[in-house]
Amino acid sequence: MPAAGSTAVAAEAAEPSRPAAGFVEEEGVSKLFGRFITDRAAVDEDLYYITADSMSESDPFPQRYPDRFVNVGMAEQNAVSIGSGLAQSGKNVYLSNISTFLLYRPFDQIRLDAAHANARLRLIGTSAGFSRAMYGNAHISIEDIAVLRALPNMTVVAPGDRTELLDLLAEIDQLPGPAYIRLPMESTVLPVLHPQGTRIRLGRSAVLREGDLGTLIATGHVLEQAVAWVDEWRRKGFAVRLVSMPSIKPLDTARVEELVAEGRPIATFEEHSVIGGLGSAVAETVAEAGGGVPFRRIGLPDRYPGRPGSADYLKQVLHVPGSEHVLAWFLSASRARRPSPVKAAALVDDLCYDGAVYDQRYADYADDVPFWRDLARRHGPDVLELATGTGRISIPLAKDGHDVTGIDVAPAMLREAERKRNPGLPLKLHEADMRDFDLGRRFRLVLLPCDSISHLLNDSDIAACLARVREHLADDGVFALDMVNPAATLTAEADGRWRPAFQYRDPRSGQAVEVSRARQYDPVSQVLVDEMEYRRDGVEHVERVTRHSRMLTLEQAERLLAKGGFTVTQRYGGFAGEPWTATSRHLVLVCAKSKEESR
Structure with a gap:
């Protein structure tokens, strides 16, 4: 993540x-x-x-x-x-x-x-x-x-x-x-904890260990101790994600907001007072994100030790929690969050990121392709598609003769697109995050189709994506995207009840997989939570996975676009060019770069 x-x-x-x-x-x-x-x-x-x-x-x-x-x-x-x-x-x-x-x-x-x-x-x-x-x-x-x-x-x-x-x-x-x-003591020899080639930037964090029990965010010279803790817990069978947050101001708020949306416990770790340091900075972001996740600050209490001594000795005097206490908190906080489903990585790949499974799910869906083809005919010939997936849209555009570039963050989706494409098609595919990419060129048309903007769970993610789009769009180019209308689609579906969803055949094992889905929508954070249960070849053993999507209203979408430097020139309620209404299932927006230098 x-x-x-x-x-x-x-x-x-x-x-x-x-x-x-x-x-x-x-x-x-x-x-x-x-x-x-x-x-x-x-x-x-x-x-x-x-x-x-x-x-x-x-x-x-x-x-x-x-x-x-x-x-x-x-x-x-x-x-x-x-x-x-x-x-x-x-x-x-x-x-x-x-x-x-x-x-x-x-x-x-x-x-x-x-x-x-x-x-x-x-x-x-x-x-x-x-x-x-x-x-x-x-x-x-x-x-x-x-x-x-x-x-x-x-x-x-x-x-x-x-x-x-x-x-x-x-x-x-x-x-x-x-x-x-x-910095710590002048003679301190800092360890090398990041893999060679890692680049650290202001305002960005880095994941040093992955885990699904929760996340420990550490800063400063306790990072080495945090690595030792997390590795010790892993040997005991408990996997906690470790995030290094060396930049405290500016803080990587996008990372924290994603962790909140994930719903698992978060703790901070620092050799600083629990008041005003990393813990307070992260707590402010957690509170404003509105996710209500368990949160704890591991640091120094609000008092001076009153005596000299080594760091370890003074932490004992002040009763600063140690490794076993922090692990116990993660375990108790995680249990308190149940029945939050546990993500199973292979199942997430099956449903969300496996190209063959994706194509099985959406084999009959092509309502939007004529719209994008017509848009490319009028505004091409060079097209950039974000979240291109298995090439459902980019391949037809390339077959029409357009010079198409597609980016996607999921390698399995891109592999399926490569498998499907014909040799010689003017289609270039890149593995990249739509919030942070640089292709070194501009395009006449940039597309963000298939409600892919819903994968960006907060305003800062959307702003980052729009900044990259603006950088890659020709000054007289067109940016088009679509999203679902939450008012028209969530009323009946987001009630938390389980319903049959779809079936597919696992491309790796050949097993038949049945999926049921329950959806819940938080109107405050505007996050839609999809919980999906799997049954393989009729076996009643149930595995569960969760996905989060951000649902935007028309007003929010246009405000974020305006802030990102875009003017909406056309809006539609569907892919047949019908006018937008409050009951439209889809919202399709066609945009141009704003002319104003300052926004």
């Missing part, structure tokens, strides 16, 4: 990879940071580095670029003011210090000189959380995320492994405004 641009990693493929080329495995976070800014300074003559008596003797920057290095001594307020002044004069400024001294003493300067002024100042805070708790209360930084993410213009990230640190440093280097990078 990856969100737009997110990285999904199968559990069995998540072995640590080698560090990035050019970085020594034993380097701690401060050395990695020092090497990064030194390399960047070689190509960016405006890059400046400031410390407040906290630099390492092995830091290469001062030796190589002494005219761009400033050590202000133990004067943290001056460090921020000097850095912000340099930034407002066009410089790219990095300010590094132990996080408690970096943030709390000069907070007024950070708020006014950096955040309010939107200065290009990068705050590198080391020894966050309980990293330096042995030195006493002045070195405990457990509210830094809460303080910084409340500041307008401020970006906040907490890398949990080497890949996240290096990629996010590169991303933040290009930002026009201030940012805070939260």
Whole structure:
């Protein structure tokens, strides 16, 4: 269930990879940071580095670029003011210090000189959380995320492994405004937890382990511990998905909204107060999504430990939940959610993503094909179809002589389309997510047929898709899509009652499969939940799978299209070109790019 641009990693493929080329495995976070800014300074003559008596003797920057290095001594307020002044004069400024001294003493300067002024100042805070708790209360930084993410213009990230640190440093280097990078003790050697080739981006999360019991979202230097927990639980037979969320502001809200729509328990894990950190940021999104899933924040309670000690010792003093307690919560929360059906991956593939099964289900459905063919005849010749599936529409368009490109996220659907196509057809197929693709060209006509927009469960997903459509559509091109009308189709069907749905023959085993379906519709979230039961060759053993669909009204669809830069030029109530009415089963919209530069 990856969100737009997110990285999904199968559990069995998540072995640590080698560090990035050019970085020594034993380097701690401060050395990695020092090497990064030194390399960047070689190509960016405006890059400046400031410390407040906290630099390492092995830091290469001062030796190589002494005219761009400033050590202000133990004067943290001056460090921020000097850095912000340099930034407002066009410089790219990095300010590094132990996080408690970096943030709390000069907070007024950070708020006014950096955040309010939107200065290009990068705050590198080391020894966050309980990293330096042995030195006493002045070195405990457990509210830094809460303080910084409340500041307008401020970006906040907490890398949990080497890949996240290096990629996010590169991303933040290009930002026009201030940012805070939260790091552990300066000498900490971050592990490599993402597979080689993974790219981490601001505002995006990454799946490190898959599982159907629930989801644990972790950030910062507890990510390695989260991996150990999830792997330990898997060995016991309990599979929990692990999501790394290094970008806290901006947050990957699309990912969280998808998890809420899935309906399984969600927990967050961080070495920060449960107030204001990752847990609060995710909780805000969970609440606004309106899904009502079990949710828990695993972090530090709302009190100071009152004594020095190691991180493990202080967590025991504060009764922070450990692995066994968190697993017990997932198990109890999952039981409380029953009878929510358990997804069986093979059955999901059968019904939703297996091309041969899809074609069996819709073998007699062709009502819409003449409409799309006529649209291509008038607006082609080059056509892009999103969610092309098994080529039910793209193949006839290619047979008409159009230059057709189709994308779909399901490899099995594309394989079936490849099997069905004739050699020599002007049809190119790509495996891609319609929220995040780049084909390097524009099209006269872009199609999103078959109510495929319903697979995008929230406004941010739809916005991402529309942004890609706009980028790939010629300025005078046409974008057309269709969806079902919830007012006309859900009244009788979405009552939660089981009804016979359809039959098909499993293309792998040859078994006859009977499917019954019950549907429920939440008018608040506008999500339609399909629960489907399988019986194979008459055997009464029942397996169940769930799918979620987002149902849009005409007003919502047109509002989202307008926000995405499109103007609806025609609307129909069906594929025969009949006018739209409130009782129409279908809503077909034909759109052009909006002419206004600002929307």
